[in-house]
Amino acid sequence: MTTATTAPAAPASPASPASLDARAVSAWFGTHKVLERVTLNMPAGQVTALIGPSGCGKSTFLRILNRMHELIPAAQLAGEVLFEGEDIYAPGRRLTDARRHIGMVFQKPNPFPAMSIYDNVVAGLRLTGVRANRQTKDDLVQECLSRAGLWKEVRDRLRQPGGALSGGQQQRLCIARALAVRPRVLLMDEPCSALDPTSTRRVEETIQELASEVTVVIVTHNMQQAARVSQQCAFFLAEQGTPGGIVEHGPTTDIFGAPKDDRTADYVAGRF
Ligand code: ADP
Numbered sequence: 001m002t003t004a005t006t007a008p009a010a011p012a013s014p015a016s017p018a019s020l021d022a023r024a025v026s027a028w029f030g031t032h033k034v035l036e037r038v039t040l041n042m043p044a045g046q047v048t049a050l051i052g053p054s055g056c057g058k059s060t061f062l063r064i065l066n067r068m069h070e071l072i073p074a075a076q077l078a079g080e081v082l083f084e085g086e087d088i089y090a091p092g093r094r095l096t097d098a099r100r101h102i103g104m105v106f107q108k109p110n111p112f113p114a115m116s117i118y119d120n121v122v123a124g125l126r127l128t129g130v131r132a133n134r135q136t137k138d139d140l141v142q143e144c145l146s147r148a149g150l151w152k153e154v155r156d157r158l159r160q161p162g163g164a165l166s167g168g169q170q171q172r173l174c175i176a177r178a179l180a181v182r183p184r185v186l187l188m189d190e191p192c193s194a195l196d197p198t199s200t201r202r203v204e205e206t207i208q209e210l211a212s213e214v215t216v217v218i219v220t221h222n223m224q225q226a227a228r229v230s231q232q233c234a235f236f237l238a239e240q241g242t243p244g245g246i247v248e249h250g251p252t253t254d255i256f257g258a259p260k261d262d263r264t265a266d267y268v269a270g271r272f
């Protein structure tokens with residue numbers, strides 16, 4: 001725990017949702033171009049679902065939204081990602097700012113398994129250099145576990161290891177951990193694909209409840225899930241030998257009910 005006086009204090013209440021705007025984002029791994037000029041507005045306080053076949057660049061695009069792809073040595077990028085109108089890639093912008101305000105939840109639940117449930121939730125504070133006293137942390141743990149829909153199940157065993165929870169509980173713990181740093185956007189890469197149907201439903205409820213406080217961008221292969229949780233949907237496709245891009249995006253009701261492109265219609269109907 002950093003106690004440097006310059007460290008920001010943990011804010012007492014959730015932040016407000018922020019908009020993200022990807023403008024002409026292209027990406028390469030070495031010489032392999034995997035995204036071609038992707039432009040997508042993700043409005044504040046909405047859930048945007050990214051759908052499309054495997055390998056079309058959805059995870060890469062999601063990582064680019066909080067500079068997570070910079071961990072991959074060969075990754076290169078062109079274009080802009082505007083967070084509340086400001087490019088997170090502009091010279092002088094700090095990586096920690098992007099990561100702090102734009103949280104990420106992965107496909108496979110990845111709590112620190114030996115660390116207690118309590119410490120898992122507050123772990124992000126230390127990682128982002130935010131200081132908090134014991135009472136603040138206690139309040140934060142209760143609030144974030146509640147927002148993640150897990151509090152009632154774990155309130156009596158906060159000192160047990162995160163690894164002792166079921167898969168669905170672990171994923172909600174990861175959501176609570178992500179929320180503890182007060183992100184204004186939450187990126188979720190297939191957060192339910194390792195979960196059973198009951199846990200999936202719990203995580204979906206959590207996503208729906210979060211949306212007024214955090215902008216959510218979720219990758220999912222589950223069309224019913226995209227239809228249930230999102231207001232906006234973007235269909236990604238990488239046709240034979242070409243980089244991935246967005247074929248069509250718009251209100252979820254239109255993408256599922258009145259798609260404009262035949263490829264979208266085929267995909268949402270499960271025809272490829
Ligand atoms: P999706 O999430 O839609 O399945 P990805 O973003 O994972 O797609 O992958 C898009 C393309 O980028 C694929 O061709 C994949 O092989 C390639 N790719 C993804 N991650 C890496 C990496 N770390 N190094 C090299 N190529 C990668």
Ligand code: MG
Binds near residue numbers: 058059060189219
């Ligand atoms: Mg993926």
